[in-house]
Amino acid sequence: MKPKLSFPTSLASAVVLLCAAGFTSTVSAQGADSARQEKMRADLQKRFTAADTNADGRLSRDEAKRGMPRIYRNFDAIDAEKTGSVSLEQIAAFAEKQGGRR
Ligand SMILES: [Ca+2]
Numbered sequence: 001m002k003p004k005l006s007f008p009t010s011l012a013s014a015v016v017l018l019c020a021a022g023f024t025s026t027v028s029a030q031g032a033d034s035a036r037q038e039k040m041r042a043d044l045q046k047r048f049t050a051a052d053t054n055a056d057g058r059l060s061r062d063e064a065k066r067g068m069p070r071i072y073r074n075f076d077a078i079d080a081e082k083t084g085s086v087s088l089e090q091i092a093a094f095a096e097k098q099g100g101r102r
Helices: 006-026 031-051 062-066 070-075 088-098
Strands: 057-058 084-085
Touching: 006 031, 031 062, 031 088, 057 062, 062 070, 062 084
Parallel strands: none
Antiparallel strands: 057 084
16 A cells, blocks of 8 residues: 655645634624634633543533533534534534534
């Protein structure tokens, strides 16, 4: 089997994409909106860290029940892969979807 040597290239483009994404959200036309979203993310992170009592970076159903009841109520929807725990990313995506609903 021939080793795939494209990794550095794809890593570089991933970095570029990430930077572009960060740039776009910072200079977004809806400045107030993205500032609000950033604050929401920061709040979420704080609450997530507080709720993650065993500090493994994921929220189990029990941890959600105690620390983030709203997440607990929607646990099955967020934990779509049924892993038994949810990451901050999954919660953030869920929260943004909820917040974006008008
Ligand atoms: Ca945990």
